[in-house]
Amino acid sequence: MTVPRLCGGGIASSPQSLTSSKETVMKTVIRRDTVVIGAGLSGLYAALTLKEAGQSVAVIEARDRVGGLTLSPQSPWLGRRIDLGGQWVSQKHTRICTLIRRYSVPLIRQFTAGEQVCIHDDKTFRGPLTTIPGMSEADFAEYTKAFDKLYQTFDALPANPWEGELAAKLDLMTYDSWVREMLPPGLARNALLRLPGAYYGVMPEEVSALELLQKLRGCGGPRFMSDMETGGMSEHMWGSQAVSEGMAGDLAGDVFLASPARRVEWSGSGVVVETDTTRFEAARLVFACAPAMIQQIAFSPALPAARRLLHQRFPNGRNTKAVIAYDKPFWRKKGLSGRVISTSGSVTAVLDIGGAEPGPGVLIALFSGKAALRVDPLEGDARRKAVLGLLAQALGSEALEPQEFHLQVWADEEWSAGASSPFLIPGQLTHYGAGLRAPVGPIHWAGTHMATEFRGYMEGALAAGEAAAGQILATDKA
Numbered sequence: 233m234t235v236p237r238l239c240g241g242g243i244a245s246s247p248q249s250l251t252s253s254k255e256t257v258m259k260t261v262i263r264r265d266t267v268v269i270g271a272g273l274s275g276l277y278a279a280l281t282l283k284e285a286g287q288s289v290a291v292i293e294a295r296d297r298v299g300g301l302t303l304s305p306q307s308p309w310l311g312r313r314i315d316l317g318g319q320w321v322s323q324k325h326t327r328i329c330t331l332i333r334r335y336s337v338p339l340i341r342q343f344t345a346g347e348q349v350c351i352h353d354d355k356t357f358r359g360p361l362t363t364i365p366g367m368s369e370a371d372f373a374e375y376t377k378a379f380d381k382l383y384q385t386f387d388a389l390p391a392n393p394w395e396g397e398l399a400a401k402l403d404l405m406t407y408d409s410w411v412r413e414m415l416p417p418g419l420a421r422n423a424l425l426r427l428p429g430a431y432y433g434v435m436p437e438e439v440s441a442l443e444l445l446q447k448l449r450g451c452g453g454p455r456f457m458s459d460m461e462t463g464g465m466s467e468h469m470w471g472s473q474a475v476s477e478g479m480a481g482d483l484a485g486d487v488f489l490a491s492p493a494r495r496v497e498w499s500g501s502g503v504v505v506e507t508d509t510t511r512f513e514a515a516r517l518v519f520a521c522a523p524a525m526i527q528q529i530a531f532s533p534a535l536p537a538a539r540r541l542l543h544q545r546f547p548n549g550r551n552t553k554a555v556i557a558y559d560k561p562f563w564r565k566k567g568l569s570g571r572v573i574s575t576s577g578s579v580t581a582v583l584d585i586g587g588a589e590p591g592p593g594v595l596i597a598l599f600s601g602k603a604a605l606r607v608d609p610l611e612g613d614a615r616r617k618a619v620l621g622l623l624a625q626a627l628g629s630e631a632l633e634p635q636e637f638h639l640q641v642w643a644d645e646e647w648s649a650g651a652s653s654p655f656l657i658p659g660q661l662t663h664y665g666a667g668l669r670a671p672v673g674p675i676h677w678a679g680t681h682m683a684t685e686f687r688g689y690m691e692g693a694l695a696a697g698e699a700a701a702g703q704i705l706a707t708d709k710a
């Protein structure tokens with residue numbers, strides 16, 4: 233019998249033989265106050281919060297690593313870690329910034345010197361970072377006006393965004409139909425339709441307008457989110473997975489890798505979570521993974537219908553990210569910042585993450601939502617060719633000869649099922665909003681999609697983990 237791999241060393245509990253299911257499988261038994269499913273940022277932070285409050289915990293992780301949607305392999309050529317998942321933060325993301333300091337993760341200011349390139353269909357335009365190059369003054373004025381309307385609309389929503397007439401109206405529309413109602417065809421409309429993909433990997437026609445608008449509001453609004461001076465894109469890590477590894481180190485002996493949760497038995501008095509080798513018994517359970525993942529787990533008894541149906545209406549989007557390293561940041565010599573955007577969906581964003589110090593050139597290229605469909609369906613080397621071709625179109629033919637190329641298609645990942653933050657389809661937030669975070673018996677819900685602020689971000693993942701831990705501690709105290 234294989235015992236699950238422990239992260240950070242240590243012995244979890246003395247193995248004990250028990251029988252389980254029809255085939256009489258011998259399983260190790262581990263007992264803790266709380267079991268957490270998912271060793272991404274949210275699950276690890278929930279566990280750490282509980283452990284620091286004196287509880288015993290076990291974190292069960294399907295993969296053979298911690299970090300979930302943060303993934304930072306070592307780059308042999310750069311001699312440091314690179315990031316294929318979450319990376320950018322703002323100082324307003326207070327929890328993640330505290331952990332970055334606690335675990336000494338390198339944090340770099342976003343490089344912003346030079347112009348940006350915008351791709352409209354087959355044409356490229358360059359201009360200042362504060363504009364959308366190639367957009368006429370009239371289109372830009374219309375785009376700015378539409379942005380103001382977007383802010384006015386989400387500001388008009390109540391604190392509980394699922395309440396009231398405006399919410400009811402917006403929840404019946406997709407974000408796509410809301411934008412089309414507001415703007416005629418053109419670049420301004422295209423630019424606004426980029427937002428769901430850019431921030432959440434979602435297509436505008438699949439997400440509820442209400443869901444998207446309240447998410448944007450909770451993240452400080454799109455102007456803040458894309459701000460490279462003080463906002464959501466102002467600083468980035470080199471090796472964000474180290475935050476999760478740091479927490480796993482502090483949870484030494486309590487994190488069980490390569491252990492997908494297969495079955496959950498629950499009642500008023502507690503839970504049993506079974507992996508292939510182990511039976512975890514606890515008073516409480518925190519789910520810190522996407523609803524699409526929860527749906528693959530067998531429950532006994534079944535979850536209440538309202539919760540099961542909610543999980544079916546909470547899919548993931550698509551995120552694909554490339555990291556490309558060059559001898560030199562050749563674009564900087566041309567007066568370019570390395571930033572590339574597109575109104576026609578060729579790419580979500582390209583950014584220079586090399587930092588201000590002289591050194592090699594490093595770009596990331598993000599393909600989210602619809603833009604991911606330009607890369608994901610391709611096979612083998614065609615994916616690399618598509619990414620490099622796009623970079624060459626925007627920045628020059630030097631882009632075709634990188635020293636190193638990494639590509640992560642998150643939709644290909646068994647334990648992520650897309651990325652980056654699950655979203656509600658139309659008509660659901662008004663229906664399920666009030667009960668979204670309510671525990672079901674001993675089961676609590678975390679994951680970035682459960683956050684009220686900075687949902688979809690690493691900060692949201694931590695906030696949701698902290699909130700689930702807070703619910704447990706409050707219930708246990710009462």
Ligand SMILES: Cc1cc2nc3c(=O)[nH]c(=O)nc-3n(C[C@H](O)[C@H](O)[C@H](O)COP(=O)(O)OP(=O)(O)OC[C@H]3O[C@@H](n4cnc5c(N)ncnc54)[C@H](O)[C@@H]3O)c2cc1C
Pocket residue numbers: 269270271272273274275292293294295298299300301302316317318319320321491492493494520521522525526529551552553642647648651652653678679680681688689690691693
């Ligand atoms: C390409 C990309 C770029 C991003 N950029 C940014 C950014 O710049 N800034 C930012 O703040 N955020 C960014 N994000 C989002 C951020 O990474 C996520 O919001 C955050 O990491 C989510 O954490 P989580 O713990 O909620 O979920 P996850 O990281 O998804 O963790 C869930 C964990 O549960 C595990 N799991 C699933 N099923 C089971 C099971 N049955 N049993 C046991 N374990 C299971 C999974 O393996 C996973 O480890 C980005 C995401 C992507 C994909």
